[in-house]
Amino acid sequence: NAGVMQNPRHLVRRRGQEARLRCSPMKGHSHVYWYRQLPEEGLKFMVYLQKENIIDESGMPKERFSAEFPKEGPSILRIQQVVRGDSAAYFCASSPGQGGLQPQHFGDGTRLSIL
Amino acid sequence: DQQVKQNSPSLSVQEGRISILNCDYTNSMFDYFLWYKKYPAEGPTFLISISSIKDKNEDGRFTVFLNKSAKHLSLHIVPSQPGDSAVYFCAARSGGGSQGNLIFGKGTKLSVKP
Numbered sequence: 165n166a167g168v169m170q171n172p173r174h175l176v177r178r179r180g181q182e183a184r185l186r187c188s189p190m191k192g193h194s195h196v197y198w199y200r201q202l203p204e205e206g207l208k209f210m211v212y213l214q215k216e217n218i219i220d221e222s223g224m225p226k227e228r229f230s231a232e233f234p235k236e237g238p239s240i241l242r243i244q245q246v247v248r249g250d251s252a253a254y255f256c257a258s259s260p261g262q263g264g265l266q267p268q269h270f271g272d273g274t275r276l277s278i279l
Numbered sequence: 280d281q282q283v284k285q286n287s288p289s290l291s292v293q294e295g296r297i298s299i300l301n302c303d304y305t306n307s308m309f310d311y312f313l314w315y316k317k318y319p320a321e322g323p324t325f326l327i328s329i330s331s332i333k334d335k336n337e338d339g340r341f342t343v344f345l346n347k348s349a350k351h352l353s354l355h356i357v358p359s360q361p362g363d364s365a366v367y368f369c370a371a372r373s374g375g376g377s378q379g380n381l382i383f384g385k386g387t388k389l390s391v392k393p
Contacts, residue, residue, distance in 0.1 A: 168322070197380060206283075206368055206383035207323070220380060255322050259379070265311055265330055268381060270322035 167191070168271035169238075170256050176277045177246050185241040185274045189258030196239045197257040197268055198224075198231060207255060213239060243276075251278045282306045283371050285384035292391050298356040300387050302369030305350065309371040313381065314343060314354045317366045326367075327354070359391045 167190035177183050189196050195214055199207040209223040213233035224231065228246075233239040243250055253275050257268035284303045292298045300314075310331045315323035329336040329343045329352065336343050342355045356363055366388045370381040 170322075195379065199381075199383075204385070206285075206385040207370075207381075209380035209382065212379050223380065257381075265328060267313055267325040267328055269325060270315075272320070272322045 168256060168258050168269055170254075170271035170274050172274060173272065174275050174277070176279060178279050179247055180245050183243040183246050183250070183276055185243075185254050185256075185276070186238040187241070187256030187258075187271060188238040189256075190269055193258035193260050193269075195219075195259045195261060196233050197259075198239075198241050199255045199257065201253045201255060201273075210241070246276075246278050248278050251276055280305075281384075282309075283369055283382050283384040285367075285369055285387050287387050288385070289388040289390070292359045292389065294361055294391055294393050295358045298354075298359045298363065298389055298391065300354040300356075300367050300369075300389065302352050302354075302384055303350060304352075304371050306371070306373065306382075307350070308373045309382075311372040312343070312345060312352050313370045313372075314341075315368045315370060315383075316363075317368060317386070323368055356389075359389075361391050361393050364389055364391050 169188040197212050198210040201207045211224045211231045212220040228244045230242045253273045255273045257270045259266045259268045313328040314326045317323045327338050327341045345352045366386040368386045369384040
């Protein structure tokens with residue numbers, strides 16, 4: 165999984181706090197995707213971003229969750245007022261472009277635990 | 280409603296034999312299929328993919344077969360090695376428009392016994 169960098173690897177928060185998850189895509193990649201994985205489940209799409217634009221956020225809960233991919237710096241997935249059900253592994257993926265047969269490459273994820 | 284299904288949660292194979300992992304899908308708009316391998320505490324690693332216009336793609340020990348009429352694809356690993364032990368995810372993408380996201384199955388845990 166070299167290339168897509170996620171931090172922190174582990175994040176512990178108490179209920180009601182905010183969680184910020186960061187993702188730096190592979191060099192040369194301008195498309196970023198966030199996925200969430202619950203235990204014993206597959207990865208579920210949350211949001212797809214390009215630089216300064218949200219392309220598709222159909223998989224993201226309408227409240228408490230937001231994502232950005234600024235012109236400079238990493239993509240950020242922000243969860244406000246966390247609840248126990250937010251405990252999961254959050255994976256970021258990147259690709260050079262949306263068209264054509266280009267696989268998404270994943271980071272090692274952030275494991276979020278809510279106390 | 281699961282659009283990508285991996286009906287076998289686990290599979291055990293002897294080293295040197297063939298591993299066959301199966302995946303079924305329901306959406307005929309999917310145009311691109313991928314297999315990822317995942318070790319614990321790591322992210323998914325891309326293995327192999329296939330376009331919907333093909334029925335086979337091969338890369339070393341890994342071959343993916345696509346049967347569009349049956350909406351079924353499979354991953355063959357031969358010969359299987361102990362290092363192949365991992366969870367394998369099938370994923371699909373809808374073509375066109377702005378939909379770049381992947382839809383994943385729940386995964387199949389492969390154990391290759393020495």
